[in-house]
Amino acid sequence: xxxxxxxxxxxxxxxxxxxxxxxxxxxxxxxxxxxxxxxxxxxxxxxxxxxxxxxxxxxxxxxxxxxxxxxxxxxxxxxxxxxxxxxxxxxxxxxxxxxxxxxxxxxxxxxxxxxxxxxxxxxxxxxxxxxxxxxxxxxxxxxxxxxxxxxxxxxxxxxxxxxxxxxxxxxxxxxxxxxxxxxxxxxxxxxxxxxxxxxxxxxxxxxxxxxxxxxxxxxxxxxxxxxxxxxxxxxxxxxxxxxxxxxxxxxxxxxxxxxxxxxxxxxxxxxxxxxxxxxxxxxxxxxxxxxxxxxxxxxxxxxxxxxxxxxxxxxxxxxxxxxxxxxxxxxxxxxxxxxxxxxxxxxxxxxxxxxxxxxxxxxxxxxxxxxxxxxxxxxxxxxxxxxxxxxxxxxxxxxxxxxxxxxxxxxxxxxxxxxxxxxxxxxxxxxxxxxxxxxxxxxxxxxxxxxxxxxxxxxxxxxxxxxxxxxxxxxxxxxxxxxxxxxxxxxxxxxxxxxxxxxxxxxxxxxxxxxxxxxxxxxxxxxxxxxxxxxxxxxxxxxxxxxxxxxxxxxxxxxxxxxxxxxxxxxxxxxxxxxxxxxxxxxxxxxxxxxxxxxxxxxxxxxxxxxxxxxxxxxxxxxxxxxxxxxxxxxxxxxxxxxxxxxxxxxxxxxxxxxxxxxxxxxxxxxxxxxxxxxxxxxxxxxxxxxxxxxxxxxxxx
Numbered sequence: 001x002x003x004x005x006x007x008x009x010x011x012x013x014x015x016x017x018x019x020x021x022x023x024x025x026x027x028x029x030x031x032x033x034x035x036x037x038x039x040x041x042x043x044x045x046x047x048x049x050x051x052x053x054x055x056x057x058x059x060x061x062x063x064x065x066x067x068x069x070x071x072x073x074x075x076x077x078x079x080x081x082x083x084x085x086x087x088x089x090x091x092x093x094x095x096x097x098x099x100x101x102x103x104x105x106x107x108x109x110x111x112x113x114x115x116x117x118x119x120x121x122x123x124x125x126x127x128x129x130x131x132x133x134x135x136x137x138x139x140x141x142x143x144x145x146x147x148x149x150x151x152x153x154x155x156x157x158x159x160x161x162x163x164x165x166x167x168x169x170x171x172x173x174x175x176x177x178x179x180x181x182x183x184x185x186x187x188x189x190x191x192x193x194x195x196x197x198x199x200x201x202x203x204x205x206x207x208x209x210x211x212x213x214x215x216x217x218x219x220x221x222x223x224x225x226x227x228x229x230x231x232x233x234x235x236x237x238x239x240x241x242x243x244x245x246x247x248x249x250x251x252x253x254x255x256x257x258x259x260x261x262x263x264x265x266x267x268x269x270x271x272x273x274x275x276x277x278x279x280x281x282x283x284x285x286x287x288x289x290x291x292x293x294x295x296x297x298x299x300x301x302x303x304x305x306x307x308x309x310x311x312x313x314x315x316x317x318x319x320x321x322x323x324x325x326x327x328x329x330x331x332x333x334x335x336x337x338x339x340x341x342x343x344x345x346x347x348x349x350x351x352x353x354x355x356x357x358x359x360x361x362x363x364x365x366x367x368x369x370x371x372x373x374x375x376x377x378x379x380x381x382x383x384x385x386x387x388x389x390x391x392x393x394x395x396x397x398x399x400x401x402x403x404x405x406x407x408x409x410x411x412x413x414x415x416x417x418x419x420x421x422x423x424x425x426x427x428x429x430x431x432x433x434x435x436x437x438x439x440x441x442x443x444x445x446x447x448x449x450x451x452x453x454x455x456x457x458x459x460x461x462x463x464x465x466x467x468x469x470x471x472x473x474x475x476x477x478x479x480x481x482x483x484x485x486x487x488x489x490x491x492x493x494x495x496x497x498x499x500x501x502x503x504x505x506x507x508x509x510x511x512x513x514x515x516x517x518x519x520x521x522x523x524x525x526x527x528x529x530x531x532x533x534x535x536x537x538x539x540x541x542x543x544x545x546x547x548x549x550x551x552x553x554x555x556x557x558x559x560x561x562x563x564x565x566x567x568x569x570x571x572x573x574x575x576x577x578x579x580x581x582x583x584x585x586x587x588x589x590x591x592x593x594x595x596x597x598x599x600x601x602x603x604x605x606x607x608x609x610x611x612x613x614x615x616x617x618x619x620x621x622x623x624x625x626x627x628x629x630x631x632x633x634x635x636x637x638x639x640x641x642x643x644x645x646x647x648x649x650x651x652x653x654x655x656x657x658x659x660x661x662x663x664x665x666x667x668x669x670x671x672x673x674x675x676x677x678x679x680x681x682x683x684x685x686x687x688x689x690x691x692x693x694x695x696x697x698x699x700x701x702x
Contacts, residue, residue: 019146020117024110027153030412034163034419035102040295040428045071046166047086048096051541056091059084063205066257071539072508078257081206082169098165105168112175113153119182120145120373123335126224127377147404148376152368156290156414161365163422164295169207170365176203177213178369181220191239197246204250209349209366211251214244219341223334269354271301276351277313278302279359283347284316286364287371290414294435295421295428296442299358320344335377342370425449433462440470448479456487474504478512485516507536511543523550524661539570554662558641558669610640617649621656629653644674651683660691 039048049071052058061068062080069083070076085104093100124141152158161170179199183190190196203210218240225239226232279299286292302310324340327333346367350360383400421431426449432442447462463480470476481496497513514529527550533543544567551560613636620629630653636646651666667684670677 016142019142020114023113023117023146023150023153026150026408026412027110027113028106030154030415031106031159031162031419033416034159034422035099035106037102037163037419037422038098038424039096040164040422040425042075042166043164045075046083047101049541050086051539053083053086053090056087059087062087066259067539071537071541073259073537073539076259078254079169079205079207081172081202082166085168085172086165101165102163105162105165105171108168108175109153109158109162109171112171112178113149115175115178115182116152116369117145117149119178119185120148120335122182122185123224123338123373124377124380127332127335129331144376144380148372150408151376151411152372154408154411154415155287155368155372156293156411156418157286157361157364157368159415159418159422160293160295160362163419164362167362170209170362172206173203173210174366174369176200176206176210177216177366180213181217184217185220192242194242194246197243200243201246201250204247204254208251208254209346211247211254212345212348214240214247215345215348216342217243219338219345223328223338227331267354268301271304272354272358273352274305274310275299275302275313275358276347277317278309279313280344280347280351281313281316282359283364283367284343284371286361287368287375292435293361293418294432295361296432296436296439297357297359297361298436298439298442301358317344332381336374336381339370339372339374339377343367343374346370438469440466440473440476442466443469444473444476444479447483451479451483451486456483459483460487472503474500474506474509477503478509482512482516490520505536507533507540507543510536511540514543515546518546518550523553524659524665526550541567554665556637556665556669558673561641610636610643610646613639614643614646614649617646617653621649621652624656626653626656630657642673644670644677644680647673648677648680648683651680651687655687660687660694663687664691 046069047053050069051071052061052068058068062083066076066078067073068076069079086101089101089104090096092104121141121144124145128141161167176199180196180203183196183199187196200210200213203213218236221236221239222233226236302313304310320340320343324337324344327337327340344367346369347363350363421427425445429442429446429449432439433446436442443462443466447459447466449459450456450462451459460480460483463476463483466473466476467480477496477500481493481500484490484493484496493516497516500509501513510529510533514526514533517523517526517529527547530543530547530550533540534547537543544563548560548563548567551563613632617629617633617636620626620632630650633646633650633653636643637650640646647666647670651663651670654660654663654666664684664687667680667687670680671684674680
């Protein structure tokens with residue numbers, strides 16, 4: 001079958017196929033050391049902690065329920081295609097095996113490169129024309145397109161996207177736009193049916209920046225099909241109109257599915273936007289000298305429109321626009337113009353929407369497609385026009401090939417190095433502290449790596465440096481608290497816990513503080529914070545697990561069962577369901593053993609009924625055997641969860657054990673179960689008044 005396929009190919013087709021295979025192999029060699037790299041950044045809440053990607057049956061639901069796209073609903077931006085691929089990778093790898101996630105990303109990257117090669121060659125062929133007057137023949141466009149694609153595919157900046165699993169969304173953006181444009185060019189007869197929009201639609205649902213595609217399509221139509229004739233703009237708009245309409249509908253759906261009140265993160269939209277031309281200049285320079293790549297930069301806004309950096313960025317942008325205008329006028333230069341337009345348009349989404357980070361190196365992935373085309377075609381033209389003057393054609397070609405090999409080898413080496421940087425959280429954040437020393441988050445995350453190894457002194461030094469740079473970051477405060485706890489400095493730790501909650505009333509802060517309180521034996525306070533965590537984020541499964549344990553220990557069967565059933569309904573992952581069932585079974589077993597022990601030791605005519613156990617508990621309380629009283633009344637509650645009298649006796653035992661807050665909760669439950677229960681209502685009122693007096697006395701002592 002393979003032989004017959006090759007037999008049907010022409011010589012040019014065979015050569016093209018071999019060149020594509022060579023491209024795939026060379027790029028694979030550069031990335032061979034990245035397939036087992038760890039999760040990083042947003043991978044944690046979108047992949048590792050998101051139980052919904054663990055069941056491939058959720059794939060259709062990703063398109064209708066944005067809450068399933070992240071373990072943190074506030075950050076569940078609508079990217080269903082990306083989430084669907086993550087679920088498939090989890091299924092293929094039978095778990096959180098990063099190899100399968102990286103393999104999937106990389107295979108799509110290779111597909112993108114092959115399509116880019118064909119797109120570039122098409123554009124170059126159209127620019128060359130049949131009456132070309134270049135040094136090389138039209139067939140040389142194959143080699144030029146291959147060089148441009150290889151320079152892009154091996155560029156170290158690409159590693160910032162390929163290594164970052166959730167940012168495969170940038171890759172899908174680029175792949176979708178490239179595929180859609182190539183389809184539009186290669187099959188003009190299908191344009192009316194809009195089949196060429198299918199890859200673009202997939203890109204839109206992978207990440208919204210792909211919505212700029214109609215602008216790129218319009219630039220192509222105007223430059224290459226309308227011969228850059230300004231009088232034909234209406235024709236170009238009419239051709240692009242259907243694609244624009246589909247894009248507008250997609251944009252409306254995406255906006256509708258975006259969480260209400262979603263904030264991108266920029267502190268000053270105005271300063272963010274006037275900084276972006278300077279950022280674009282940084283990206284442009286990084287295409288030629290990628291020496292400052294950082295996974296998390298420490299860039300800040302320019303001070304104003306007359307800041308030297310802002311002015312330099314503005315001049316650069318004006319220069320780009322002038323170059324685009326100049327190169328649009330001549331057919332052979334139009335790939336340069338188109339590449340420049342692609343570069344600018346692809347940067348628009350991250351330049352106009354004020355994001356948390358002023359710059360981020362994975363944002364270069366989409367714009368660099370255009371820059372690779374423009375730069376390599378410029379060099380092609382220069383070599384065509386001036387190379388023969390400097391040396392013979394053969395010598396010039398040899399020099400060009402040697403220079404290209406050196407550039408590609410340097411890029412591959414740089415990519416290999418960046419892959420090693422992304423290997424673990426430790427290697428990544430160490431690199432960030434070196435490249436971006438004024439990044440508080442970088443110092444914080446690197447400090448956490450020391451804490452995980454038990455080196456709390458070093459961890460504390462990094463966290464304190466992070467706090468000095470970013471004093472309003474609640475996570476830094478929380479991590480300072482956790483580190484100080486491990487250094488047995490609990491009073492200082494709690495101050496940082498409180499400070500973190502002052503800075504952010506977020507579910508994560510409540511869970512982390514509640515978790516610490518639980519292990520300090522402060523169960524009531526822990527319960528309050530865990531309940532707050534779940535109110536803020538119903539997908540906070542760690543908080544749910546710990547809260548179920550608290551309800552279990554309290555014998556609060558009603559709340560335990562309610563929380564358990566609610567969690568089961570949300571847990572579409574078999575492993576999570578079994579874990580929750582095991583927690584409830586553990587509680588049931590414990591209570592049954594306690595009841596069996598009492599039954600064996602029982603004397604007299606007392607019966608193992610809820611009423612008999614409640615009477616027995618009352619007798620034990622009268623005998624001041626409060627621990628026995630509590631365990632006995634809990635046995636009554638397990639037999640009859642809605643038994644108000646049992647909760648009343650439980651509250652007596654808790655009050656006698658100086659556990660006032662828990663006693664109040666028990667009386668509240670008794671009143672809830674039996675609203676006309678006068679004894680419990682009176683006891684609850686007295687307990688509430690007692691707590692109020694205690695709190696007042698405490699404030700007066702302060």
